[in-house]
Amino acid sequence: MAAFYRRVFFWVFAILFLLTTPVAILYSQGYRFNQYQGIFIHSGSITVKSTPSSPSIYLNGELQPSGRLDMINNSTTLNGLRPGTYNIKVTADGYGDWEKNVEVHSGVSTEFWNVLLPQKEYSPKELNAEGTQRYFPSPFGKKVAYFKKNGENLEIWSLDLKTNEPTLIFSKPELEFSNDQLENAEWDSNEQLLIAPVRSNGQKDFLVLDSENIQAPIVLSELTSLSDIDHARWSPNDQEAIFFTALPKDSSMQNLFRIDLGTKNMEIVSDNVKAYDLSGKTIYCLKQSDIIYKTDLNGKGEKQITFEAIPFSQESQQSRLIVYDEYRQVVISESGEFFVHNNAATDTLKKIGNDIRGAQFSDDGKKLLYWNNNEIEVMYLRAWDVQPRRSENETQQIIRFSTPIKDVFWYRDYEHIFFSTQHKSKIIELDPRDHRSVFDIWEYNSENFTSSYDAANGIFYFLNEIDGKRKFFFMNIPLQTGFFG
16 A cells, blocks of 8 residues: 555656646746736846946836846846836935836846936035136046136136135236137146137137146247137147147138147148047048048148038038047038038938037947037937947937027936036936936026036036026036945
């Protein structure tokens, strides 16, 4: 009898093993049984990578226990989801919520790699720079140059961000800071010297200033004996050299010049130049022929980049050339005509828009941000294989307002954009799935409010008028945290 029961138990367990093993294998491979259809379905998953990291995740309103979450590459994955639509919410204490309705497909992970949760409350720090009219952060976020009027004098100051101590580096009457909002002061790579655009007797000029008051100020027009100097830039490989454009005597065509501040030697690098830009150790020039060329920093080895003239609808002498590299350049005419040259799978030069006010390449050169008075758009210069996928040369309207838009900048992940409108500074994501999340960052009342974002150092700056006084603030976005995020 005992032998009989042993045989029964053996065959019962053997049958159970044969029945459950395939189920266990299917389950381990992501299959789930659908009781309504009576079949096994390959499940999907949702992956989220957020700032801040380690958030709380809700699926269809239910908080997901940590035991269900897989943590890989600082991201969180919800596995074993049957195909269908889910509501996912990402939260963290002290931050706003991110929420979307998500489609999960069989055998596929639906991925969100750039979830940004803004702080609910920001605490900006006021800088010791009251009366600032314009400001220019240094490359590594250690200093800020700012400009203001003090009676008849134009004053230029350098402020140390760590100590919040300002240093006056220039003061002189009968000078104005450049009224061209697209003309920037430029720091050298050592964060000591500064090229500052000014106007004297109605003509453009530039000052070379020392933020530590070691060297005496240099007036570029006096050093070069040229007038109406424009677009002065430091040489990328020589911090004693400056490039600039100017009209030589007895000529109606401006040239690109290079001057050595030490030797005072000046030479023409390229002639008949409408606009130029520097990228790496290469100069790119838009010539009077409306064709783009490139040379080395000495003006040697000239090479034609575009092979047809940019088809402006009218003569444009004040065009802007913005370059990422030899394969990606944009031109904006003074009337706002916007042309993009993108040499990727195909070499295309085409007009993208009108009334464009500005453009910025992403840090990797794969995306191009541009905007007019009411709309923000992005062009994808390279195919984008990470979800959400985008095609080469695809353009997307990111947002549109009936009120004016200003202060448009990439966020540091180049998947979000800062902008201001309706008395609020905002940030919007590029990901259009379900909807684009838009968050308010700061609310202001002054019509003279202006802001910018230093993506390299994660610092948001703004000027605001409070009780009739113009004040200067900054704050870290994202919030600076410890080593483990």
